[in-house]
Amino acid sequence: MSGHGGAPGAMARPGPDGRFGEFGGRFVPESLVPACLELEAAFDEAWADPAFRRRLDDLLAHYGGRPTPLTECRRLSERLGVRVVLKREDLAHTGSHKLNNVVGQALLTERMGKRRMVAETGAGQHGVAAATAAALLGLACTVFMGEVDTERQALNVFRMELLGAEVRTVRSGSRTLKDAVNEALREWVATVEDTHYCVGSVMGPHPYPYMVRELQRVVGEEARRQCETLLGGPPDVVVACVGGGSNAAGTFAGFVDTGARLVGVEAAGGAAATNGVPGVLHGMRSRLLQDEDGQILEAESISAGLDYPGIGPEHAYLGAIGRAEYQVATDQAVLEAFTLLSRTEGIIPALEPAHALAWVIAEAGRSIPPGATVLVTLSGRGDKDVAQVKDLLGSSQRQR
């Protein structure tokens, strides 16, 4: 695949106003502006500090299990007629890419002299990761989770509590991820003096979208080097799932200057990049699912981690300039991909990256030409989802 080219300036540092083109910015009440400014300064300083970077890299290596491997999918590739390789974030500690971000933010929390983190979570992966990093560094941690999600991810609630975090069930609004973000922001306003808001994705007010992308950049940079070794260069297509879009942003950051086709895959019921229109929510200007008045709509999909009515502002920008494209996968296709990867490769994916796989399965031999190389970021493992999938597939699967 050629003709995409590296877009000049794509995925660079945003300006002081935190804009990626027209998207991004800092739309927060005055009470939170000083904290955002403090965080921006602290991150810039830490990111330029070799001692901070060494400590982060050391923790990600010896605590987190990095680098994660690149796995060639022989049987799946044979079946699809394209060469699929997986970036195995499912093998990182806590079972997803989320750890990269939270270890960085926990270190920053400590550096800013704060003693507590608050976090939102959808599927529970970010909440578990935040609780883990808090335990590691001896920080207090409160995680907000929508009631709908505490029910479908009950085990993750217990995991967070086991790790010493307090989990607060959110009963406002649609009782899912967006409402958990609202509650985390409300708590942050009240406690900002000693508390850091550990945002879980490339969303929120500046500097979060930029900072979280930088903390996830390790995924793309490792994959780039590993592709050089395994494939002799970058793959033709790079695919990742997108809720807020942190694993996609980290992955794309490693390939934005290559000719690779970059594809983000959203849940069909929460496709803000495809169906959203520009708006402002949770401190950022981005594409949002909303009605004509500007009321935010509820995203709905099989996967709690992708039930978000917006996307990170940098994704809205990459889509607008044509450097990345955003596609959707239906719940049905996702379940089929979940099963197929389990059976062909012995890897049970989380439902979120199963969206990325579902798109590859649908497009192999179509917009992905036969023999093309495809990198898929497997952002997390499916253990958290097996009970839900068992219910969804029913007995038919077991009888076969």
Place this chain on the structure above:
Amino acid sequence: MSGPGRLEAALRDRRAEGRKLLIPYVMAGMVADWVPVLQAVAAAGADAIEVGLPFSDPMLDGPVIQAAGQAALQAGTTVAGAIDRLATADLGVPVVVMTYYNLVFRTGHRRFAAALANAGVAGALVPDLSLEEVDPWAGAADDAGVETVLMVAPPTPLDRARQLARRARGFLYAVARMGVTGERADLDAEVSATVERARQVTDLPICAGIGISTPAQARAVSQVADGVVVGSALVRRVLEGAGPEGAGSFVAELRAALDG
């Protein structure tokens, strides 16, 4: 906009008379008779009224105003519908619309400002528009003659407070405590420091809000600020069925405490 707007002029005049300013908050559409509630609140001694337009994701609001917003949305309240009702409400005091930026952005800055101006709304408070992001809206509002109220908060440094005051119209809103809207048993001591910092940088009227819920608290805060904004305590009573009469008598209590 040349010279002070209607909201600022009204508040300055009353301050000059030695009166402490009272700005109650009511959510549009939260009960069927919300317009009669506004009329009762105006008649009971409000100097201006803040009217919330409901938003699905009100990040600066606590449980009471969230519930009022949900009730309003469930009742089918729309931006245009609420503004239309304000146009004919005939309150006799300036109205400040309070809402979140996405509703303004989605409608369009100029269209939203024109709709407010045509309905006779004097001002607007959009709390998630930071100073850095406020210009596109505030410029459109200035052009339409709608005054954009801005907030100063406990952590706002002096030089930033000065910039906020320069951009603010109508009055300067001093955030009385860190956190979301809602009733609190105690006042936070930092409200005095925040108001005093604002006082150093502006002669606009300064009204304090967030967490002021009782007549005694209103009176205490009015010793330093020019006035108070009272939201959740009034909204809760209306949601509990107080009706226009109950709303009016609570506002009268606040008025008496401020005058007393």
